[in-house]
Every structure is written in structure tokens, then in C-alpha cells.
Amino acid sequence: MDVAKYIGLFILKNHFCYIQGLGNLEMKKRPASYDGRALHAASYDILLVPAGSLDDSLANFIATNEQISISKAANALREYSLQAKADLQAGKEVIVPAIGKFVDVEGKTTFITDPKLHYATPAIPVVRLNKREEATAPSSAKQAPTPAYQPSAATASPAYQPPPYEEETGRRLNWGRIILVAAILLVFVAVNIIGYNYIKHRKATPPPAVVENPAPVKDTTPLPQTIMPITADTSAKVDTAAPPVMLPESNIAVKNNFLYYKVILNTYYSKEKAEKRYKQLRGNGTKVDMMTEDSLNYYIVLPIRSTSKDTTRILDSLSTLYNPNGVSIY
Numbered sequence: 001m002d003v004a005k006y007i008g009l010f011i012l013k014n015h016f017c018y019i020q021g022l023g024n025l026e027m028k029k030r031p032a033s034y035d036g037r038a039l040h041a042a043s044y045d046i047l048l049v050p051a052g053s054l055d056d057s058l059a060n061f062i063a064t065n066e067q068i069s070i071s072k073a074a075n076a077l078r079e080y081s082l083q084a085k086a087d088l089q090a091g092k093e094v095i096v097p098a099i100g101k102f103v104d105v106e107g108k109t110t111f112i113t114d115p116k117l118h119y120a121t122p123a124i125p126v127v128r129l130n131k132r133e134e135a136t137a138p139s140s141a142k143q144a145p146t147p148a149y150q151p152s153a154a155t156a157s158p159a160y161q162p163p164p165y166e167e168e169t170g171r172r173l174n175w176g177r178i179i180l181v182a183a184i185l186l187v188f189v190a191v192n193i194i195g196y197n198y199i200k201h202r203k204a205t206p207p208p209a210v211v212e213n214p215a216p217v218k219d220t221t222p223l224p225q226t227i228m229p230i231t232a233d234t235s236a237k238v239d240t241a242a243p244p245v246m247l248p249e250s251n252i253a254v255k256n257n258f259l260y261y262k263v264i265l266n267t268y269y270s271k272e273k274a275e276k277r278y279k280q281l282r283g284n285g286t287k288v289d290m291m292t293e294d295s296l297n298y299y300i301v302l303p304i305r306s307t308s309k310d311t312t313r314i315l316d317s318l319s320t321l322y323n324p325n326g327v328s329i330y
Contacts, residue, residue, distance in 0.1 A: 003080040006062045008099040011046070018055040021081035022102065023048050025111060039124045046100050048111035069324050252329070259308055262289075262301040262330040263315065265322045274298035281322075291330075301330050 007025075011017045015027040025046055032042045056070065063073040084094040084102060088109055094102040100113040253260040265281075265288065268274040277300050278290045291299045302322075306314050318327045 001062070001066060001076050003062070003076055004094075004096050006065065007058070008096050010058050010061050011096075011099055014057070017058055019058070019081060020077065022084060022109065023050045025049075025099075037125065044113075044117055046111055046113040046117065048102075048109070050109075071324070257307065258305050259311065260303075260305050263304050263318055264299050264301050264328050264330050265318065266300040268298045268300075269296065271298055274300060299330065 007017055007019065011025055011027055017025045019025065025048055028045050028047055030043045030045060033040045056074070059070050059073040059077055062068075062076065063070045066073065087094050088102060088104040091104065096102075098114060099117065100111055102109060102111055104110075266274075266277055268277070271292075274290055274292075278288060281288045281300065286302065288300050288302050291301055302318070304314060315327055315329075319325075
């Protein structure tokens with residue numbers, strides 16, 4: 001994923017872009033100027049503002065174009081920011097295509113705009129009109145007004161007389177506006193007819209029969225100390241295309257009307273990827289554990305304590321926060 005490309009496209013579209021850890025890039029337009037001899041066209045410049053408010057617009061833009069989740073796009077942006085900081089500290093330049101580049105000047109991060117973005121049309125020369133020279137011109141240079149043409153009696157034709165001028169009192173019809181109004185009326189009538197037919201058909205359709213269920217039978221069997229969990233689908237994984245793994249069943253501890261169990265957030269085939277995810281969640285304050293059973297599958301699990309009626313809601317919330325492909329009970 002080329003994050004720098006999307007940064008440039010987002011700046012050209014919205015004239016601003018917030019990058020976490022680097023600052024806020026703003027596209028400023030320099031107004032046109034006049035230096036006394038020529039007019040200079042307006043140009044654009046990119047400025048780096050260190051402070052900025054948190055904004056997820058860039059992550060949404062990347063997720064929409066790459067067709068990925070917003071959390072994955074935000075992680076890619078975070079990794080790009082960390083790598084850019086490391087390159088700047090090493091004295092390297094971080095280039096944003098067609099926009100410019102980040103550089104480190106005496107320990108301070110600055111942004112240099114691409115010279116191609118400064119392109120402006122050539123200046124327009126301006127010539128002033130000297131009114132004094134025109135006023136002091138000799139009167140002999142001025143031409144006498146040409147007398148109006150008057151036809152003689154010999155050349156005038158007595159047989160032809162032009163029709164008298166009739167002033168137009170009415171206005172012409174604006175056929176374009178009339179056609180537009182007629183089309184709008186036709187669309188309005190068609191929508192009303194379709195809506196009326198739909199409501200009429202809906203009223204004519206009989207409602208489905210409702211079958212009342214018999215009263216449920218109360219189960220008087222005492223609850224055991226441990227409850228065997230329902231085997232969940234653990235095929236949802238992150239950053240891997242491996243086939244699903246059937247996890248071994250284990251007990252869920254029950255104590256004081258609470259269930260104690262562990263939820264698998266992510267499953268990996270690589271120990272390095274599992275350790276990376278474990279350190280990332282631990283760094284964010286999430287108390288997770290990394291477990292393995294056969295040195296082939298590595299699980300990132302989160303201890304949970306909840307009531308039995310809240311289990312489904314908690315699993316849905318964890319899927320939204322940590323793994324859009326779904327989580328499962330260990």
C-alpha cells in the first residue's frame with residue numbers, strides 16, 4: 001500500500017491533510033500580485049503546521065480506495081509515520097509524490113514544496129495610458145466630424161417607403177424553461193402513480209399468519225460448576241490466508257454468577273506476527289496473552305469476565321474493535 005500516494009491525492013482534493021506524528025499539511029494559495037510593470041498569476045504552496053486536531057478523514061479515504069477496513073488503514077498510516085520519523089532522524093528525505101518532501105533542518109521537521117506545484121502562467125505586461133499627452137495634442141490633428149448623409153431629391157426613390165418602426169411590446173416565450181417545467185411535472189405525476197399502486201398492492205396483500213409457540217418448559221436441572229462452550233468459527237484470521245483451525249474445547253469457569261473465559265482475538269501461523277500483534281495491543285493498554293499449543297498456531301487471547309446473557313454482545317464488540325473477521329471463545 002502506497003500511503004504517500006494517497007497523502008498527495010488527499011491534499012490536492014481537500015487542500016489539507018493531518019498525519020499523526022508529523023503534523024498538518026495545508027495547501028495555501030498565494031494571491032496574484034502586481035509589481036508595477038506586470039501582473040503575476042496566483043500560485044500554491046504547501047505549509048507544515050506542527051499542531052493539528054485528530055482527524056480520521058485520511059484513513060477513511062485510504063480504506064475506501066483500497067477496499068479495506070478503517071482500522072487497517074489507520075495502522076498503515078501509523079507505520080508510515082513511524083518510518084518517516086526514523087528516516088528523518090537518519091538524515092533522509094521523505095518524499096510525497098507531486099507534492100514535495102519532508103526534511104530535517106537542524107532537528108526540526110519542515111516540508112519543501114515540489115517546484116512543479118509552483119507553476120504559474122507567465123506575467124502579463126501592463127501599459128499605462130498617459131492622459132496628459134492626449135490632452136496636449138494639437139487641435140489640427142483632430143479630424144472634423146463627418147457630416148450626416150442626406151440624399152438628394154434626384155437619388156431618392158419616391159416609389160419605396162420603408163415601413164414604420166414598430167416597437168416590440170411582448171416578450172418571447174422561453175421554450176427551454178417551459179420544457180423543463182413540463183418534464184418536472186411528468187416525473188412528479190409518475191412518482192405519485194407508482195407510489196399509489198405500491199400502497200394499493202401492499203394493502204391488498206394479506207398479512208402472514210402468526211403461529212403462537214407453546215409455553216416453554218422450565219429446565220430444573222442444576223447448573224454444573226463449568227459450562228462447555230459452543231465451538232465457534234475460528235476461520236477469521238488477520239494477515240494470513242491459511243485454512244481454518246479447529247480449536248480444542250476447554251471449560252468456562254463459573255463463579256458468583258459470572259463466566260470466566262478467554263476470547264481469541266487473532267490467530268497466526270507465524271510467531272513473529274503474533275509477537276508483533278501482542279506487543280501492539282500491550283502497548284495500547286490491552287491486557288492480552290499469547291498462547292500456542294502445537295508451535296504451529298499462535299493465538300492472541302483476552303481474558304473476559306461477564307454474565308451469560310452478555311456473552312454475544314461482548315463478542316460482537318470485540319470483533320468490531322480488534323478483528324472485523326470475527327473472534328471466538330478459546
